[in-house]
Amino acid sequence: MSIVPASSGMITEIKKFATHDGPGIRTTVFLKGCPLRCRWCSNPETISPHSQLYFLPKRCKGFGACVEICPEKALSMDLDAKVDRKRCTLCMKCAAECPNSAFRQVGEVYSLNDLMREIEKDKPFYGKEGGVTLSGGEPLFQAGFALQIFRKSKEAGISTVLDTSGCAASEVVREIMEYTDLVLLDIKHMDPEKHRQGTGVDNALILRNARIMASMRSVRISLPLIPDYNDSEENLSATAEFALSLGVGYIDINPLHKLGTDKYAYLGLESPYGAYRSLDKLEVARARDIVKRHGLEVTVGRMM
Ligand code: SF4
Numbered sequence: 001m002s003i004v005p006a007s008s009g010m011i012t013e014i015k016k017f018a019t020h021d022g023p024g025i026r027t028t029v030f031l032k033g034c035p036l037r038c039r040w041c042s043n044p045e046t047i048s049p050h051s052q053l054y055f056l057p058k059r060c061k062g063f064g065a066c067v068e069i070c071p072e073k074a075l076s077m078d079l080d081a082k083v084d085r086k087r088c089t090l091c092m093k094c095a096a097e098c099p100n101s102a103f104r105q106v107g108e109v110y111s112l113n114d115l116m117r118e119i120e121k122d123k124p125f126y127g128k129e130g131g132v133t134l135s136g137g138e139p140l141f142q143a144g145f146a147l148q149i150f151r152k153s154k155e156a157g158i159s160t161v162l163d164t165s166g167c168a169a170s171e172v173v174r175e176i177m178e179y180t181d182l183v184l185l186d187i188k189h190m191d192p193e194k195h196r197q198g199t200g201v202d203n204a205l206i207l208r209n210a211r212i213m214a215s216m217r218s219v220r221i222s223l224p225l226i227p228d229y230n231d232s233e234e235n236l237s238a239t240a241e242f243a244l245s246l247g248v249g250y251i252d253i254n255p256l257h258k259l260g261t262d263k264y265a266y267l268g269l270e271s272p273y274g275a276y277r278s279l280d281k282l283e284v285a286r287a288r289d290i291v292k293r294h295g296l297e298v299t300v301g302r303m304m
């Protein structure tokens with residue numbers, strides 16, 4: 001065994017009644033931490049493995065009590081640069097003081113038992129197909145916790161879906177597959193250098209892990225469709241051919257959206273979306289048709 005089981009982990013959200021994160025009705029758990037740095041990431045709060053402070057400027061009414069109470073002198077009344085994150089120690093006194101809930105901790109440690117209680121609460125809604133999905137971030141960044149969640153879920157008769165970038169040690173991937181029913185695997189680019197430019201790492205490990213996953217379990221490939229990055233005919237065809245070489249029959253195309261914009265602001269980060277134009281319907285349809293021509297089933301927006 002290569003994964004050391006963990007009895008607690010850091011999560012950002014438990015999404016109930018999710019209908020796009022695998023078959024049926026699911027409970028999706030977002031684990032914190034990711035080895036990639038996708039430029040278009042819509043969940044920037046899941047990249048760091050540590051807790052972070054959200055500041056929601058629209059909620060601030062300018063009382064200033066937080067500025068007074070902060071023991072690190074990390075706050076000011078300047079809404080554009082409210083939190084000096086180098087000083088902040090995450091004591092959360094500002095959150096406790098603010099009557100308008102303008103501060104929030106993102107990332108909370110959950111024990112395995114508490115999390116399983118949340119997952120099992122939803123069991124009556126799962127039906128034949130639904131269950132738990134681990135997402136992130138990269139769920140295998142906390143492999144010990146992910147392993148335990150899946151093990152316990154299988155013991156409870158709950159189906160397990162792994163929503164992954166595929167960027168993890170291959171031994172870890174092999175082990176977690178033992179407890180995984182379905183993999184939703186992101187393939188961002190087939191060209192190693194382009195992949196590195198978009199995500200910070202090349203794709204060799206991910207493609208190797210894709211073969212391991214597909215040899216052990218059902219896999220659906222998710223393709224985040226990023227304009228002027230991975231939407232060329234050459235890349236779409238290469239992705240489709242790669243899927244076919246794995247015996248994978250489905251590609252879910254997920255066109256770039258900018259729903260993460262506020263999250264960047266809450267973390268005091270610059271939004272990356274100014275660098276991206278939006279895709280129109282015709283461009284998405286063209287991408288779908290290119291993939292379809294290779295004989296694959298294609299969905300847009302993970303409609304399962
Ligand atoms: S979490 Fe604590 S240290 Fe950070 S800004 Fe708030 S009061 Fe200051």
Ligand code: SF4
Pocket residue numbers: 034035036037038040041042043044046047136137138165
């Ligand atoms: S793999 Fe997902 S969570 Fe990680 S940086 Fe890329 S888009 Fe964000």
